[in-house]
Amino acid sequence: MRRALCPVETLYVGQRSRAVLSCSVRGHLDAAALSTAFDTLTAEHPGLRARIASDGSGYALEFLPDTERPRLILRTGGPEVYDEELNSPLSVGGPLARAVLATEPGAERHLLVLTVDHIITDGHSAITLLNALWDRYGALVEGTGARPTPPPAGAELLSVDWPAPVSELLPPSDESETAKYLEWRLTETGRHPVELVPYDTPRQDPEAVVGAGSTTNGQAAAVTTGAAGTADGHRIEVRRLLLDAGHTARLRQLARETGVSVHGLVSAALLIAARHRLGGDGPRVLGCLSPVDLRSRLTPPLSPTVMVAAVSTHLQAVTVDTDTEPLALAREVGVHLRDSIERGDHFQDMRIMPEVPRNPALQTGTVIATNMGSVPGPRLPEGAEVTDVRLVPAREQYFPQAGRSPLMACVVSFDGRLAIEFPHYTACFSAAFMEALRDDVRSTLLSFAAATTATAATAATGSGAAADAPSVSAPRA
Template identity: 65%
Template sequence: MHRALCPVETLYVGQRSRAVLSCSLRGPVDAAALSAAYDAMTEAHPGLRSRIAQDGTGHVLRLLDEDERPRLTTRSGDGEEAYATELNRPLPVGGPLSRAVLVSAPDGESHLFVLVIDHTVTDGHSSIALHNALWDRYRALVEGESAAEPAATGPHWPEPISRLLPPADESDTAKYLDSRLEDVRRHAVELVPYDAATGDGTGPQGRIEVHRLALDADLTARLRRTARDAGVSVHALIAAALLAAARRRLDGDGPRTLGCLSPVDLRSRLTPPVPATALVPAVTTHLQTLDVAGDSEPLELARTVHGRLADFLARGDQFHEMRITPEIPRTPTLQLATVIATNMGVVPGPRLPNGLRAVDVRLVPAREQYFPQAGRSPVMACVVSFEGRLSIELPHFTACFSPAFMRAFRDDVRAGLLRFATAAEPGPAAAVTA
């Protein structure tokens, strides 16, 4: 059994990017039940037990044989070390497009569960939905609840999002592409220079690390109030803090052209809507360029980001953007930005059985290929609020951006967000970093 990839999904084949979901747990975990829950997910979602294969000039998802399908791996060890290992462990080409690992401390009370999924078959929303569904299944198994078994009618492949777009005139799409190409030609963005690269790719072997900024529920609520009072989104405030931090890494005080790339979820914008449980990438992007000076007012930056993104969505340009995505390999500047600010919004954490508690839940993007020799690149920020607490993950490759550089960048963004948060309600404020 196989399913052809659409041109948009094919772009992820070369990127080799993946979603890394992790859940730190306290309490007893039944490894057999968790293994059965993961098996149920891979049975219900054939993309998880598939590999990418060449098919003529294109690519397909091809089901793995039974002895090749992914199974839960369990081992003992330290959670932090295990997280670093799994973050840097790729999904091999030709192998399964998902991986699940449970690492338990010797006392059996502390655990780390890591779920890794290739972006060819998922996005942030569907990976979070899958993670929660897996734990729903686990809870049902250990508590003896009845759970629906997967239908025995063969694998159900979700339809590619690019085939669900509303109809459009080809000439309108061509005009949109011409306009975008002209915009990126006239407004070339500046990227953040690396501080750790040798420039020729011959330096020390790098690794993926993550610097994290997490706000507690009170600070998150205050940030939302600031956004509401200013008539902007929390996403716009975060984008403004990222842009300001990036500008401070460039020379001089005058205006510099910076780009902000905002992924846009298409699921709720289609008719009928596509549920998050459909394991398929359903994201397009919005790129805007702004002239940012050393003394630019962050709230004005936020208003600009918010207004332009709102206009983009009101015009329905998100559908045109998805249609022109196959042009990106020929013109990478269509998605070239100084900062990339994802936004999963407010999402629930997993519902666990009595006696088991989720201490922390994280979503971090990673990929296999980084290019220290390029000398500069966008800064990625993965933003999600689990259970009302905002978290910003800043993954980086240490042969490009050093840990010290990203730690300072993280602290700079944190300071900007705290200024926004304290504007809503005076008083002492603190943020948690990791």
């Protein structure tokens, strides 16, 4: 039994994008119980035991043979396993998920890496899946969960409840209104073209610039990664910015006091760092692309346990100068995003997403700032503890020949600590370049946190009214 991919899902086939979640654990783990827990989840979610298949002029999800379904892979290893998994693709025609548990010699330190194709997940459902896996594991080792009985071979073919694509769950809309919205978006992107940050690696060929989501003309020049990177040694790497709980709390406090969102603060820091890398004097038009969660905005809301990609996008062009005030920029980004969501633009942006291959500028931002918000990390039974959790987006297609591209930042706060992951392909941006970018973003965020401390001190002495300023509700995106 098959389920055809909708036009939006089909875009992800060409991108080969995926979510890579990792969880570092210290203590005793029962590998057999974790393997069983993973099997129970794949049994419940059809997409986790499916593959992409050709379906006429499009694609569909179809079940894998039982012998090819993803199982927990057990191996010996340490932190290097993360890099290997980050550079190991989920190929078309193969499983859409992979789970690896690496245990260091001595059996006290473990690394779980869970990779899921973007066709069947988004950030919220990926995090929910990871936490559900550990919840199942805890129930099994503590004896509160029954050992599952595998269904008879082929039983799922009799009745499958495939989750519907989100594009079919959108509120009704007149086609003429969607056409007008598309025309307006094309006009706006034409009037306000945004600048992209040039690669700092040698340019191989003067190809035209393509957007991060483009799967059309630039695809012939794409570079596909493999388990060890490409033949020339290039690979996906990640620079990471991690704030402690204190700085994260102060960042949130500033957001409350000033009426901006944390997403706005992070986006402003990214835009300022990008502007610094364009050089020269004077203002530049930069684009901020923000994925927008649709689950909470559908009627009825869609649970994060449903394994589908339920995300739209919001692109805004902003003017950034070398001396742009960060908090003012954060407020501008936040207000623009809030107003767009109030108008329901995220639904229209989902409807016009199939136009992106023909018009990449619809989703081409100088920076891409995802934000999962504040979420709980996994909970493990006694005897084991989680020491780190990460969520990093990756894909298989990169375009070093383009000479420039958006800067990607994945933002999520696990258990009160804000982390920003900067994935990059080494044929495009070098490690030194991305480390410097990360450090610039960190400096701006720490200046925000320091401003909160200064505001609190001023309020305590009664010498200012900043703490009493009214706040404006802003969405968390």
